[in-house]
Amino acid sequence: MMPILFPLGNYYFIGPSYFTDPIKFGVGTVVVFGLYWLSIVTLTLTVWWAIRRYPDASQTLLRTVVMLTAVGSLTVGLAIFDVWVYSLLPATGVQFSWAAVRPIWVLGLIFDVFLCMALGLFYAYARWKQDMTESEQLERASLQNQYDALKGQLNPHFLFNALNSLSILIGEEPKLAEQFVDKLAIVYRYMLQPDRRGDAVLGKSSGDVTTLQAELDFICSYTDLLTMRYGKSLDITLPAIAGSSLATYVLPTLSLLTLVDNAIKYNSMSGAKPLVLSIEIMPDGWVVVTNSRQPKAIRLETDGAGLGSLTAKYRLLSEKSIMVDTTDAYFRVTLPLLPPNAL
Template identity: 30%
Template sequence: MKRLLKPSKLQWYAFLATMPLSAAIINYILFERAIYHEFIYWTFSFPLIFLLGYLAWYFHLSVGDWLKRKYQEPGQFRTRLIIEIILIFALTSFCTYILIWIFAYFRILGYSWDPADFQQGLLVCCSFTLLIHTLYEADYTFLRYRESAEERQRFLQMSQYQEFDSMKNLVNPHFLFNCLNTLSSLISEDRDKAGKFLEELSKVYRYLLRNNRETLSSIQDELRFIRSYYELLKTRHENALELNIDIDDRHLNYMIPSLSLQLLVENAVKHNIILTDRPLIIDIFVTDGDRLIVNNNLQRKIVNVKSNRVGLENIRSKYRLLNQEGFQVIEDERNYTVVLPLIWHNNIHQFINALP
């Protein structure tokens, strides 16, 4: 069941500060100087106007809240504001008309319809509506700005963690020892293969140093890097590790967060059993909905491998800051799948501006 909207303290304060005054003015417009002589205009008419005003105010808030949820992306701000202004003033006009019509139709306190009263009442209601909604919009914008600033700070911290982890993983003793040990064996066995291995190793480090601080990289660059990284892993694991890439050329200029593929492949290798009779198979492909899929068969190691999950959270934060929906981590009994939304390169400057 959908919960009713709960107004904020600011919204309540604004309502309680403006509604009594606007109700008193409407009361004067309807009955003029009679309100100075007959107390009934304050004990009956004023509360009725106040009640109808409260219902109209709450309806306005509900419409505004619905629009903020429907048009919450930064690029939709102008569209939302225009629609909200049109709807709010249309609702204000309707509610003002209904208010005065009720008094006239039921002849409340002897009131009869006067078009001039509607015009004056509409002017008063629209003025107060404009005032309080300007206040609400300023408060909403400030809160969104503060949330964005906090999100950017968290993103910056996670980026620093990812940068450190990426460097640490590629220069840690185990990785270097395995690479150097493999290279040493290849030099004595196959100099051509050793030369190729050294070339791929240099490509991996060169890309890491160049792109580690970048926010986004093209699919083409990421695939070039992951192939070099895979060659290093393949030399060690041989037929126990398989990487399948199926991506059309038309997707190569799309963008994803830098080093995402390396992180996901590394996680797959780190957390799964890799044996010749139980090979780890990693598939990278793009769906019709412009989603890049990184999938591997799930065969977790019996011993739990320590993971701080900073990498995945960093990728998730980048997509959130870029206002890109669709990042998913899906796990079942057989597969571990990560879904990365693709970002079109023509919009790169717009997205980069959203990041710190």
């Protein structure tokens, strides 16, 4: 752009002799170069001053008016200054006149409009991007707090159920109660310190996510506890994924516990009508947890801690979300598995 503006500007001020007289060419080129950058720097600083002075989106109109007024006033002064500088140099042969200033005013004001528009749009885009980033960070922080709060409700609930089951077993089957305590120790060790097999895949210590294999190993121990407690009243089917490429995919820690625990909490079961619960791994990378719907006679109020925590965590980890499907016959939750390199 500058190689075009410089000769055009000097041709306007000096005339055709700019291209034929070496002295005029040299002096004119140096002068126009200095005046050009003086104008650009001065006008740009003025625009940024207006932006910093009125930065809010609600001040857009005021900022634009101030910007155009300040830049326009500077342009008028710079046009007079440019012609005056040329007139001070005898080598240019330029005489100061208002007739020479007026066309510069017109072209300068047109340039000002484009300059203000370009810098204003650049600022608006940068501000929008910054606001979006800050909004996303605040949302993620809010979701993390929500998830932590909901997860904190889960562990006490699990411990209460486990101790209640243990209390019943101690009175009815003491030997089975001993096995229950051993399994409970394994389960709680996982809950308090997530399995490090997940960390080997993720390459970091991560208490919020774990591998599918680690989660299934845990839920196997947990369902052993449930079988000891409920016997034939509970029919659970677990998948086998040994050797599957999905074994190293990840999901939020205790996801399966949350869904199994909810199924036990909100449904009735008996030897004559057992609660049927299954966990399936789909080849396309989804975990499907289904339980038969057998609502308890006394309806429990849903606190949302289970599905709420899963929903919040998935929103933090991925754009994928859980899917819930319910009918009179069954309740089904589908969880997406996440590639470890996607985190």
